[in-house]
Amino acid sequence: MSEDRRLMVLRAIVQDYVQTSEPVGSKALVERHHLGVSAATVRNDMALLEEEGLIHAPHTSAGRVPTDAGYRVFVDRLSAVKPLSQGERRAIAQFLEGAVDLDDVVDRTVRLLASLTRQVAVVQYPSLTRSTVRHIELVPIGTSHLMIVLIVNTGRVEQRVVDTGHDLTVAEGEALVSRMRTAINEVAAGVPFTAAATRLRRIVGEADQADRRAFESVVSALADALVEEREERVVLAGQANLARSGADFPRSIGPILEALEEHVVLLRLLGQLGDDPDLVSVRIGSENPVTGLQSTSLVSMGYGSGSERVASLGVLGPTRMDYPTAMASVRAVARYVSEILDDDRST
Structure with missing residues (x-):
């Protein structure tokens, strides 16, 4: 029972000191808190707490303040984190x-x-070490330019614009964009950044010769975006x-x-x-x-x-x-x- 009471005294000292920033004495504890014991008993408990290194006197006075160890005991003994209103x-x-x-x-x-x-x-x-690519979207803008939208699992979105060197307004260009979108997301979606950059570089070499310039432009821009995200x-x-x-x-x-x-x-x-x-x-x-x-x-x-x-x-x-x-x-x-x-x- 005395240990429980000492913890009550420690908790009261921490609460009062946090509120007032003034060293706390036994008389003040008895007046402010319903401890159910006399000031003499509180003084004895405070003496034991001081011996245990949980409180100390910052200067010659009757008041005491918590030590780092005292705060640690106070935090560890919180029954639960109080809910907000x-x-x-x-x-x-x-x-x-x-x-x-x-x-x-x-x-x-x-x-x-x-x-x-x-x-x-x-x-x-x-x-970076905990981020993954969620999706990469390719959006044609103008004749040959492509907007690359990198969407990360954490909600971050990065955009880059590249010149593919192809006319994207014709059927062949639309098919190229579709092929790149599919190939890029197959290797990068759901993959951590560090692995995604390596996988993306690999698909450039696997692309048809006619598509390679466009793939290189897109993959290079994505690599830059992934590097920036590493900060x-x-x-x-x-x-x-x-x-x-x-x-x-x-x-x-x-x-x-x-x-x-x-x-x-x-x-x-x-x-x-x-x-x-x-x-x-x-x-x-x-x-x-x-x-x-x-x-x-x-x-x-x-x-x-x-x-x-x-x-x-x-x-x-x-x-x-x-x-x-x-x-x-x-x-x-x-x-x-x-x-x-x-x-x-x-x-």
Whole structure:
């Protein structure tokens, strides 16, 4: 029973410190929370929590604040991620449903997360290693030009225009476009990017001599599009929220801002999630391998099409974070983005 009570005391300390940013004393805990014990008992529990390294005194006072280990116990002991209200869920759905393409989805998502949590929001574009070609469409425009439309399983669409060197307005040209469309989709549709580029190059050599120039033009343009898609990117919003938490960074927020500018660092952190699409990951303080981010916490989750995670999103802020709200917001937004990608795939 005493262990359960100590966890209640720890939870109360975390909640009060997150709300007030002031060290929490036993008297305040008794007044604010229904712990059912005296202030002396709470002081004893706090002493034990301090011995266990879960709270500490930032200076000589009766108040205590959680340590990274204390936050970790608090997060791990959350019985479940609290659900957002119906109104919050409706607002998220309406905000994201208006997106017109993947770029718009990412832009809306990162702004939404920053607004919901008042933290720095980070959204990763779908990774090349997890992206596949959904379909390639060829649309004649003008006499000899062809628009190539590359549609990715993550909802991204790339377009290129090439000159085929053939008159596409006559029956022979229409038949050529049909042959290319069929051949290209047979080898590339449903195939990961890395394999699609290799397969597409192979069909050029297999094409009839008369068709080879047109095939070369189309395949070359597709190869360029696939290479551009390989760039791993993240988008951030809400960096100004760090300034509102200046007291949580006693030295400076400079190292944090510098780390955030290194997108490779953020990609590595987001990429260290497991493959469970329902898992909300919380990395607290010193658990972050990046020195500049060890005074922060990262709450993140994967999103994707179907059951496969193709990228991640999350929020980063001080360790004095409202973890239940951050975790609920990240989970809800990730699920809505996944639903959007699923809808795009089914249409």
